[in-house]
Amino acid sequence: MALLQISEPGQSTAPHEHRLAAGIDLGTTNSLVASVRSGVAETLPDNNDGHLLASVVRYSADAEPVVGQAALETATEDPLNTIASVKRLMGRGVDDVKHIGTRLPYEFVPGSSGMPLLHTAGGDVSPVEVSAEILRVLKVRAEETLGGELQGVVITVPAYFDDAQRQATRDAGRLAGLNVLRLLNEPTAAAVAYGLDQGAEGHVAIYDLGGGTFDISILKLNKGVFEVLSTAGDSALGGDDIDRLLANWLMQQAVIAEDAGHVQMRHLLQVSRTAKEALSISDSTDIRVDLQDGSGWTGTLTREQFNELTGTLVEKTLIPCRRALRDAGLRASDIGSVVMVGGSTRVPLVRERVTEFFATEPMQDIDPERVVAVGAAIQADILVGNKPDEEVLLLDVIPLSLGIETMGGLAEKIIPRNTTIPTARAQEFTTFKDGQTAMSLHVVQGERDLVDDCRSLAKFELHDIPPMVAGAARIKVTFQVDADGLLSVTAEEQTQSVKSSIEVKPSYGLSDNEIETMLRDSMEHAGDDRDNRRLREEQVAADRVLESLHAALVADGDRLLDDTERRAIDAAAARLEEKRKGDDYRAIKQAIEAVENASSSYVERRMNASIREAMAGHRVDDFKSS
Ligand code: ADP
Numbered sequence: 001m002a003l004l005q006i007s008e009p010g011q012s013t014a015p016h017e018h019r020l021a022a023g024i025d026l027g028t029t030n031s032l033v034a035s036v037r038s039g040v041a042e043t044l045p046d047n048n049d050g051h052l053l054a055s056v057v058r059y060s061a062d063a064e065p066v067v068g069q070a071a072l073e074t075a076t077e078d079p080l081n082t083i084a085s086v087k088r089l090m091g092r093g094v095d096d097v098k099h100i101g102t103r104l105p106y107e108f109v110p111g112s113s114g115m116p117l118l119h120t121a122g123g124d125v126s127p128v129e130v131s132a133e134i135l136r137v138l139k140v141r142a143e144e145t146l147g148g149e150l151q152g153v154v155i156t157v158p159a160y161f162d163d164a165q166r167q168a169t170r171d172a173g174r175l176a177g178l179n180v181l182r183l184l185n186e187p188t189a190a191a192v193a194y195g196l197d198q199g200a201e202g203h204v205a206i207y208d209l210g211g212g213t214f215d216i217s218i219l220k221l222n223k224g225v226f227e228v229l230s231t232a233g234d235s236a237l238g239g240d241d242i243d244r245l246l247a248n249w250l251m252q253q254a255v256i257a258e259d260a261g262h263v264q265m266r267h268l269l270q271v272s273r274t275a276k277e278a279l280s281i282s283d284s285t286d287i288r289v290d291l292q293d294g295s296g297w298t299g300t301l302t303r304e305q306f307n308e309l310t311g312t313l314v315e316k317t318l319i320p321c322r323r324a325l326r327d328a329g330l331r332a333s334d335i336g337s338v339v340m341v342g343g344s345t346r347v348p349l350v351r352e353r354v355t356e357f358f359a360t361e362p363m364q365d366i367d368p369e370r371v372v373a374v375g376a377a378i379q380a381d382i383l384v385g386n387k388p389d390e391e392v393l394l395l396d397v398i399p400l401s402l403g404i405e406t407m408g409g410l411a412e413k414i415i416p417r418n419t420t421i422p423t424a425r426a427q428e429f430t431t432f433k434d435g436q437t438a439m440s441l442h443v444v445q446g447e448r449d450l451v452d453d454c455r456s457l458a459k460f461e462l463h464d465i466p467p468m469v470a471g472a473a474r475i476k477v478t479f480q481v482d483a484d485g486l487l488s489v490t491a492e493e494q495t496q497s498v499k500s501s502i503e504v505k506p507s508y509g510l511s512d513n514e515i516e517t518m519l520r521d522s523m524e525h526a527g528d529d530r531d532n533r534r535l536r537e538e539q540v541a542a543d544r545v546l547e548s549l550h551a552a553l554v555a556d557g558d559r560l561l562d563d564t565e566r567r568a569i570d571a572a573a574a575r576l577e578e579k580r581k582g583d584d585y586r587a588i589k590q591a592i593e594a595v596e597n598a599s600s601s602y603v604e605r606r607m608n609a610s611i612r613e614a615m616a617g618h619r620v621d622d623f624k625s626s
């Protein structure tokens with residue numbers, strides 16, 4: 001699938017005219033804008049020659065919102081009106097936000113359509129609006145630097161962002177007056193920045209350690225096509241945690257009380273961050289902490305000490321690395337190139353451990369804080385039509401399996417996670433009861449076996465199924481996910497082609513923590529899930545047996561059974577009903593067998609009777625060739 005050249009109607013330009021385009025890295029901590037100028041992709045600075053824009057917005061009652069460093073500096077004085085890390089809230093619902101809420105000190109109010117709003121002095125604002133403020137500043141910066149209006153931008157998003165989060169990002173771009181050509185996965189952008197799409201085929205790992213998040217992505221380059229094989233990470237791990245570790249250490253060294261107050265804490269974090277950055281280039285650093293009584297504490301921190309303090313944290317990033325490799329079905333030695341992304345990969349210990357883990361020297365020539373924006377700029381330049389000869393193929397994956405609820409509350413996976421999109425998969429289901437004319441379908445997302453442990457995405461019904469005996473209808477359920485990650489589900493009864501379909505659009509998507517937890521749970525509960533699955537399966541089988549037995553007894557039990565037989569069958573059925581209520585799948589299984597044994601001659605008699613009935617009035621010859 002080649003990407004189309006974008007050209008607005010009535011805006012066609014001469015073939016050689018250079019169109020202004022930009023790549024935007026809308027980060028949790030910092031955001032950047034980059035553009036291709038004279039064939040070189042580079043990030044664009046503000047008036048003070050700073051390239052990073054702190055992703056912080058401060059609202060006040062009587063002035064325009066303040067964005068960036070100035071807003072960051074007032075964060076502790078005015079926490080409720082200073083919004084940081086808004087990326088974590090993008091595409092989330094009110095309930096999702098409650099879970100993240102403990103870490104974010106904002107006041108939330110429910111907005112229309114369940115979208116949470118942040119209550120600030122400047123009014124109630126949605127995460128989309130906050131992000132749009134950041135994008136607006138970058139737009140102005142780009143247009144002033146480039147000397148004209150931007151015709152299109154590419155905004156990057158984490159590879160695991162679900163549909164709702166991508167939609168919210170796109171909306172923020174539109175709100176900021178940008179023409180969003182495409183959303184691009186951050187790891188893919190980093191790979192593009194290094195020109196890996198032009199290079200040899202193979203596997204690439206993108207290790208991204210930012211301010212508050214860690215992401216690892218495994219990409220596969222095949223015939224010029226980028227495919228995300230797997231993603232993993234930790235949404236609560238990053239440079240901020242290093243700062244906190246150092247601040248705690250300083251509190252011990254300088255004997256500062258736990259409840260020293262936020263001015264002291266902010267100072268400690270600032271000092272810690274400066275020390276951390278210094279240790280990225282030198283072997284030791286002198287530290288001075290101003291204490292509240294006016295005195296000060298001075299000391300020295302060596303890189304060795306720093307490494308000891310932060311070793312566990314760095315090691316923690318390797319756990320998702322292992323998982324991503326496993327999901328991709330690869331070993332560390334299969335990875336050809338490793339790309340370093342995020343400011344925290346400047347920490348020498350991080351580089352050392354990553355080099356050891358993948359047994360290869362990671363790529364870090366391009367500034368790890370700017371590399372994503374640079375890749376996005378290259379992509380934007382192509383999409384806006386400045387390089388008509390180049391076409392780029394970029395593929396994406398589904399972060400969590402998509403499936404359907406089957407009998408007994410089991411989730412049947414139809415599209416497994418990490419399947420590249422666009423994709424379509426189908427599976428056949430059948431009816432459970434004789435004469436069943438409707439079937440309700442419940443679309444779920446997650447890794448666990450039981451529906452209750454998965455996320456519910458949509459419910460719909462297929463009607464007008466022609467009445468048939470249980471198990472005779474053939475209902476084909478097709479899942480289709482388009483290139484933008486949108487899922488649609490169709491159900492069709494094959495013998496009579498009765499159709500029903502729905503476009504599934506999760507209103508708020510899953511939080512990345514939720515994704516993490518769901519993945520972890522599916523591993524931890526693999527054993528429980530197996531037993532649960534068996535239990536549910538036996539329960540379903542029991543219901544089916546009891547149901548058909550009951551129907552048969554009503555129809556001809558009196559006619560075909562004598563008292564002794566009837567008592568034996570009733571006793572076995574009662575026992576099965578009893579076991580059905582328990583949670584011992586073996587006992588249910590045995591009870592089913594007992595019912596089957598007790599009723600075997602009855603079943604035989606019924607079959608003979610129904611054959612006689614079917615043949616009544618016909619000559620044997622009628623049946624010969626059919
Ligand atoms: P995000 O992707 O979350 O927006 P960035 O990639 O901009 O984050 O990384 C920000 C983090 O990088 C911060 O925690 C910052 O302290 C850290 N950082 C920046 N420079 C250095 C450095 N020289 N040494 C260590 N950490 C650094």
Ligand code: MG
Nearest residue numbers: 027028210342
């Ligand atoms: Mg980043």
